[in-house]
Amino acid sequence: MGKKLLAALGQTLLVLLVVSVVSFGFLKLAPGDPVALMLGSDYSRESYDKLYADLGLDRPLPAQYLQWLGRFVQGDWGTSYVSHQDIFQQAVLQALPVTLALAALSLALALAVGIPLGVLAAVRRNSWLDMAASAVAVGGNAFPSFYLGVVLIWIFGVSLGWFPTMGFVAPWQDLGAGLWHLALPAVTLGAWYVGLIAAVTRSSLLEVLEQPYMAAARARGEPGWRVIWVHGMRNVLMPLVTVIGLQLGGMLRGAVMTEVVFTLPGLGMMITSAVQGREYIVVQAGIMITALLFIVVNFLVDQTYAVLDPRLRQHGR
Amino acid sequence: MAADSAFAAAPAGRLARLGRQLLGQRKAVFGLAVVLAFVLAALFAPWLAPYPPTEQNFADAMQGPSAAHWLGTDSFGQDIYSRLLYGARSALWVGFASVALGLAGGVALGLLAGLRGGRSEWALMRVVDGLLAFPELIMAMAFMAIFGLGLSNVVYALGLSFVGPFARMVRADVLQVKSRPYVEAARLMGVPERDIVARHILPNIASPILIQAGMRVSIAILLGSGLSFLGLGVVPPTPDWGLMISEGRGFITMAPWMSGVPGLALALLLVGLNLFAEGLRDALDPRLRKD
């Protein structure tokens, strides 16, 4: 077992390496002179040369890459040209928690709505409830989140005044206000997932509903809800985890839109602002951190897989 | 196995069976109808549109739906219905062209990886994993940041971000087909690699790949509109649904149809595409539940 874990880690490391090369390449491809950009409007020949050497631009490309990588791993991600702020601090300490909070709440909401919906659809298969649930599923998945967000702001934020229309309050500092501010964004982002979760729940449940062990449980006199939720859900867990993991890219994309529409200072907003302002060094940090997030979550999902499904442990992948 | 016998049958008969299975799926029919409606609207836009999409008319700006302007006008007095039709063109073009590009790249990579096997496959797949780690929207945004805005760049950007997902799918399918007995047999018999690929592998991976491609079109359209919404896609005054929604934000209380109409159109097209793709998948192999 330990060997499998190590192999998985090794693979992950390699993928991380590829990601780092792509990110490094991105900054290299970006137009403009990075030294001039960093120094601002006005500088002397010697400060230019000094920064040039410091950035390692006089060395061959592979050496530059290694230097950049070394610094990156230590948390030295550079300083933004515009704000003169440390990018690591901005990305990881300020922006990342916001995006994580949004993602977590959205996922929780999507699960809270999607799973019961899926169960309902499975249990009342082919009834109008099933159709309705299907419709919600399809609708949520297709509705563009940027449009949904705009609509929600104006209906629930302005017209009804039930929720704030923008801004972020950290839930860990003020739970009530934090959740209240994240409510509309979480609905916007979560809507995309509800359909998926409902569909997966429904189909996985359908697979096992007629199985002998379920009938046995019913025969034993277990109440209906226990049969579904305890025995049936076991079969849903794995596909659910798979789907969530696989769709993580979609969630990050949705987070970009949601953060822009609701003015949340998360990673999505940071990257969008940086792209709009052509602040390549921040964009680079942004793509690195989103890729890192993705890889880490995938790795965790894979390991969860192994834990959940004993069959996989023996056969390996 | 069903797939094998399907392969053995003549292609025409297979298509007919597919057609029947497809029609049996209500979802697919509905989805197809919606998609076709948009495709026709896009194709015949120049004839269907009552006004040129960029013709400004200030006297009529920000009017709601009326006899003269079926879906109202925007803040420049441009007819929304006409812009919707032309917007369908750019949306569908982005969707299909970027998927086609991604497909081409992905198939090439995936085939290479799947056929070679061994070390080079392993290495290639790690590269693909690396590419896959970047969310498509963010990769497209980074591309636009470097290479500039515009419809063609949107297509390239999205195409590039699709290479990874397709490569992975193609490779998995290639591996599956490669291991089948008759392919092994063909190889043992000394049939040249090229023929094996052409006659056995490609046709067998075609359907699952095309289904995946179909499902990806809706994502491509969503991403393309998203890029325009963020101001990182096409340039005004190009009629584009994402751009229209973005512009409509500034007028949402006085003229909600400016964002509303393109938003609903986009949602409808995406729903249609999704339903059709799902129906297609269910029709071809109802037992298949992976994506």
Add this chain to the structure above:
Amino acid sequence: MTTIDHKARLAQAMAADFGRRDFLKTAAAGAGLMAASAVGLPALAQGAPKRGGTIKLAWVEAIDTLDPHFTASAGSIKIINNVFNGLLKVAYDGKRVSFVPDLAESWDMPDEKTHVFKLRAGVKFHNGDACDAEAVKWSLLRVADPAVKSPHGWKFAQLDGVDVADPLTVRLRFKKPYAFLPVALTGSTGRAGTIVCKSAVEKDPKAYGRQPVGTGPFRLVGWKENDSIELARNPDYFEPGKPYLDGAQLLLIKEPSAAVAAMMSGQVDGMSVCPFQFIPQLRKSPDVSVFGQVEGNYAFVGMNNKRAPFDDPMLRRAVAYAIDRKVIVEQSYFGEAIPAYSCISPPMSDFYDPDIAKSGRGQFFDLAKAKEFRAKARTQGEVNPVYIVTDGFTGSGGMGTRNAQLIAPMLAQIGIKPKVELVDRAVWTSRRNNSDFDMYDEAWVADLDPDETIYPEWATGKPWNFVGYSNPDFDAACVAAQDIIDPAKRRELYVKAEDLLMADAPLAVLAHMKVFKIMARKVQDFEYVPADLLDLHGVWLA
């Protein structure tokens, strides 16, 4: 011997009179330039000012830097106005704009070329440093120092020297009489007279714009990228009792409709600026006060004089006459502006001609004339100039791409089809600064005197002359006007300068815009100053 009261003459010359009836006669917008918009009288106060509370403001404009000697953005000025003080400040009593001492206790002019400021005692910077005559001298010289390369350095071109008479007295000596000084010191677009803290600047000059240290009623205590800027009360502020507010939270919201949504839902107490199309709705709202008038500004289309096709004045003139300003006012500014015939705007009442529409002067829509000039242009056949635009709202500069989209069909009528390139603000700014464009549009705002509204923008070699226009006669007229205090004589010179400018058409003027501030009813004692300022000094929350 009676001493001539130079100061009074100057003050009188500089003061702009808003209440004069001839001003009301101003052309197009007719019915109630004054009536329709709320004249900035303070909201009826409910009792004595209450101390405490934090005001939340939606901040829509971009902020470039909070270093007053380097800023060029209205969004930054409004903040700087609360964090720093100047020797003088702009005051408005509802009718007249005047310049009153701020950091200085008194301001005297012993002769035409000398200004003496007596400073208040005991004023401290936010970091504890004393703000005395030496500190003031250092700050003024920083702006004037060519090595520092401040874009506002030109305001001190005539400065002969700064003397410290005693720890609280500063004397400014000029080579020639300098009528513009009060505006130079307070000019909203960068306050040359804004006093910065030497030790803080020297510690880290690059970071000073992010961590400003001033003497103002508020200190900057936090700045989160894409999020907000926090200001907190300066307990040592020299105006007794002020500020009433504990602090201010400026929420950086790039998307104006999001800011309006926040305002209408009560999430914020005010907006730093407002998109024109929301004004009617906000006016109807009972919880909101709308402040705004036509201010000292002009929107324009700049054409690159340094390269083809606009190095040809005939083509430029054709453009100037092909643009229908009424359409721009209605469609780009939603009626909240007046057509401009030249650069000088209504608030500069000693120099603005309210009858300019009938005078035949300046630029205006005349398609026949435009076609005439077009026929005389060097390039016949279709011309495709590159028109750089950026999205992103600038409250006083039109709405992103709207001007370009409205102008394009107008120019098509004279065989010019601009190629619109949408880039982001940072790229746009850099291309404009490097003259990498054929056409662009923007506005010069918050000006109070002709000198600042046309000289640094169109005189040869000046820092904001991005189109590369050069006309020695124009330069000479402007320079001559700087030395004269008599308004009638100055006016003659500026008429001459403007006529030259409008005839050569390095730009096509578009409109003079109203600039709005939106405040919730509970915000008390907000004093509207028609120089795009958002002064929180005396504001309190009911």
